[in-house]
Amino acid sequence: MPHDSAPIPSRRDFLKGVGCLTVGFVLFGANPLLAAPGNPELPGSLQDNPRINAWLEVLADGRVRVLTGKIEIGQGIRTAVAQIAAEELDMPLERVEVVLAETGRTPDERYTAGSASIEQSAMSVRYAAAAARQKLLILAAAQFKTTPGRLTLRDGAVHASTGRQLSFAQLLGGQQLTDEVRLPIQLKPKANYRYVGQSIPRPDIEQMVRAEPYYVQDLRFPGMVHARILRPPSYEGRLASFDTKALQKAVPGVLQVVIDGSFVAVLAEREYDAKLAQDYGRLHARWSGGRKLPADQPLAEHLRSLPAVDKRTTDKGNVDSLATDATLRASYFKPYLMHGSIGPSCAVALFDKNELHVWTHSQGVYPLRDSLAKLLKINPDNVHVKGVPGSGCYGHNGADDVAADAALLARAVPGRHVRVQWSRDDEHAWEPYGSAMLFDMAARLDPKTGRITHWQHELWSDTHSTRPAGSPEKLLAAQYRATPLLPKPEDDFSGGIYRNSEPYYDFPAVRVDTHYVQGPLRVSALRSLGAYGNIFALECFMEELAVKSGQDPYEFRLRHLTDERAKAVIRKVRDMVRSEKLAARQGLGVAFARYKNKAAYCAVVAKVSVAPEEDGATIRVLKIWSAIDAGEVINPDGLRNQTEGGLIQAASWTLNEEVLFNTQQVTTRQWEQYPIFRFDEVPLVEVAVLNRTTEPPLGAGEAAQGPTAAALANAVFHACGKRVRQLPIRPEKLL
Missing domain, CATH: 3.30.365.10 (Aldehyde oxidase/xanthine dehydrogenase, molybdopterin binding domain)
Known part of the structure; x- marks a missing residue:
């Protein structure tokens, strides 16, 4: 993990990587078709983005880049998608690079969720790459005055039996493939697979083991400011008083205190000073109100007693006789569970020249962008969100909330990166839990x-999902500002x-x-x-x-x-x-x-x-x-x-x-x-x-x-x- 004294990667270094072939894909939509040419429809992501140039970009150096709107959350999507793209384009695996979710750069794939990384998204990459391969062979055949069946793809070029070859860039002459992806598409025969089905090691694991900069928690930028948030002791608690002058006297390293209603944050040049200021605030800030929790009743009984929206979700045959002749009856219970992310949530934000830049481990960079734009009342086109893996995820944890914290605070110190790191107490007490x-x-x-x-x-x-999805009132900070945005009861009877x-x-x-x-x-x-x-x-x-x-x-x-x-x-x-x-x-x-x-x-x-x-x-x-x-x-x-x-x-x-x-x-x-x-x-x-x-x-x-x-x-x-x-x-x- 980098320290303040270590070499600091610039934003350009952290996001670097141009000069290659680009493949993008979208998460949600119809189910992907089977890996056979005769299926009646394309994957839903390709239906939403049907042109090849939505997925493929050929650049000069012959590498392949896969642009994915999905975030790496431990499922190994970066490696698996690289295997698929390399397979269909007959590229060496080491010349395929995968870039994770980033607004304005990768397709809008909504959320990385539902175990859909391979089932949906990777299959979209397979068909997009296969369509590009088919088109490149047709273009080369015209130049070589032969048929596509007499040509092969290898190492970023099309080869003829005569020994002639043309790189992808030479074939396109600086242009891109703009044809729509249409069936039938000839997929590579499985018998010829070189990478798919193989246990290719994940290079990012070595980065983790060596404690190299990898997670969003590792990000450092020149002149970066560190921030911590003060939360009330209970849900819906409101700030009654906080002596900020006494805080700055007790912790001289505090750069600024931001108070917006009951949203309270401390900013400092050094992370240690921000942590000291947060500890001071927990002892001296005074809060009022707060929602009472039903601790005087067993939770299972409490759930059963609550008003409910009822729905018969499966109804086959007639089970009314169970009222009198059931062989067995039993009740079971599951409590609230935490995500328990090993690394508490973290985000970095920069507000510069009326543009907001956010680095986050959110599972949905585009929905988060829309939520932040509404929260800050700015144009979504002026919000840039870059996905960076976080240390632990397992669902909707505090990633979106901490990104909102950072975004609000970045406006307080324009031109400087603001890093907000939640503490373990923050994470355990304020993350959204798995439902009882x-x-x-x-x-x-x-x-x-x-x-x-x-x-x-x-x-x-x-409910089993309160992701922001363009709804800023679901972000924690929005609920505690001077003009709070309060979430409404979920009206979607979630299938989850x-x-x-x-x-x-x-x-x-x-x-x-x-x-x-x-x-x-x-x-x-x-x-x-x-x-x-x-x-x-x-x-x-x-x-x-x-x-x-x-x-x-x-x-x-x-x-x-x-x-x-x-x-x-x-x-x-x-x-x-x-x-x-x-x-x-x-x-x-x-x-x-x-x-x-x-x-x-x-x-x-x-x-x-x-x-x-x-x-x-x-x-x-x-x-x-x-x-x-x-x-x-x-x-x-x-x-x-x-x-x-x-x-x-x-x-x-x-x-x-x-x-x-x-x-x-x-x-x-x-x-x-x-x-x-x-x-x-x-x-x-x-x-x-x-x-x-x-x-x-x-x-x-x-x-x-x-x-x-x-x-x-x-x-x-x-x-x-x-x-x-x-x-x-x-x-x-x-x-």
């Missing part, structure tokens, strides 16, 4: 066949609430009732959204039904599935643990899900040990196995790493994590109160990848979360005979 959820389950088993005939799933949950609530199994009668409530804490998107809680409840309930009917848990699931790919991952993970031996008070638990019921298939088995009650009933996760089918695999090591990370993170959620609060404020403000897995708690993990090269790639980054939670709960039951239905599964719940 409550589930009631009921089912009926046919007494003769042992099969499930009726299934009912009822859930209560807050009931994600994976509908069973992927084949049941004759299924009903899912969803109740959308306004919970007490600030919430937004956390990795997998509602799928984590819904799959936890669904797969625990499946296990309980299997146990009640005396059936093998693997066979019980298999006999309710018709999708052979779903069956394959369950059989694979069963084979992976077939020879596993269990000691006393050890247990294995299995769970399965297909993420969003249309993305990657994932089966998980967890092995745990539970100490006797006299020893505290402590739980130890010994190993977790997973089998995942994400269709065609671009980078097997990348997919494996994503799954391994998902297994470990979900295990920490399931056994350790819970946001706690009293009537005044969130109380889990440090790692001591909000314990994530430490290194000595991390289990062994083993992931088997089922590579289906003839199938389209599927989103996989969030596939492991729900199955891991249920597998652990099921393993704990088999180890000690106690069923825990309320997360986290802490030892005291086994006593």
Whole structure:
């Protein structure tokens, strides 16, 4: 990490890189087509941007640059997209460079979310590059007076069998490809793949290990000012008084104090002075008001008691008979969870010559640009937002909020970069959390066949996304200014609430009732959204039904599935643990899900040990196995790493994590109160990848979360005979 005395990269150096072929792609739209020329439509991103020059720019030095509106959040998109572009253009991988999201430079891809990096965006790169290849061969054939089939692409040039060659730049003569991308497009035969399907290492990992400048937290600029924010002790608290003269006397290094209503910030030349000023302000600033939190009632009961917007999200057959003849009923609960980013949120902003420049780890640079433009009442064309990876993400954390902090403060010191770094206390207390959820389950088993005939799933949950998306009132700073912008209750019944609530199994009668409530804490998107809680409840309930009917848990699931790919991952993970031996008070638990019921298939088995009650009933996760089918695999090591990370993170959620609060404020403000897995708690993990090269790639980054939670709960039951239905599964719940 650079220090103030270290060489400081200029903005030009940090954003450098011109003179190459440019490929852009857009995230949202129709589903991508299969990797075959005969499909009826193009990927949605190409439908939105149909011309080749929206994706490809040929420059003089023969390199290839991929411009993506997506941000790197650990999913390895930079490497995977480079593999795809290099493959279709027959370029050396080392001559392909990927540039991340930046307004005015890359396409507007909205948000990097929903495990869509490969499934949607990378496939757009594949077709854009293939269309460019096709056009370049046609242009070269005209000059060589031959047919495109007699030519080849290699190393940034088109080669003829005679030995003649023309570079891409020579072929275009300084012009660009302006044709529309149209079907049919001849994709490169999979048998000839050189890069796709290979475990190409991620170069950025070495940068992280060597602590080289990589994250937004590492950014330094000449003359940069450091800033910290003072927050009220509770939601909706308002500033009553703050003696700024006393602050500047106590901390002489303070450059400026900015007070706009209850938005309070301190700026200093040195980061240490900004931190000292923040500490002083926490002791001496006085606040009034604040919203009371419902700490006097169990959260599960509170969710059930709240006014709700009701929606029947699945209705198949008739389950009314469950009111009187259910074989089993159970309720499950998931608490609020933090993103728990290792590096607290950070942003840098510069206001210069009526233009705002922001460096951010936001997952959506264009939506953030629009939100900041409205917040500051300036033209969006005068706002430039550059995406830079952050140290930890996992959904909508404080990245957008800290960018708004920096943007507001940059106007106070025009011409100077302002770096706002949240503290751990800021991050833990003010980030938008993953929503708490409550589930009631009921089912009926046919007494003769042992099969499930009726299934009912009822859930209560807050929204799972409050991303700004052009709405400045959703930014934290906007809510505390002198003229506050206050968020309205979400009127969008988000599908993230009931994600994976509908069973992927084949049941004759299924009903899912969803109740959308306004919970007490600030919430937004956390990795997998509602799928984590819904799959936890669904797969625990499946296990309980299997146990009640005396059936093998693997066979019980298999006999309710018709999708052979779903069956394959369950059989694979069963084979992976077939020879596993269990000691006393050890247990294995299995769970399965297909993420969003249309993305990657994932089966998980967890092995745990539970100490006797006299020893505290402590739980130890010994190993977790997973089998995942994400269709065609671009980078097997990348997919494996994503799954391994998902297994470990979900295990920490399931056994350790819970946001706690009293009537005044969130109380889990440090790692001591909000314990994530430490290194000595991390289990062994083993992931088997089922590579289906003839199938389209599927989103996989969030596939492991729900199955891991249920597998652990099921393993704990088999180890000690106690069923825990309320997360986290802490030892005291086994006593």
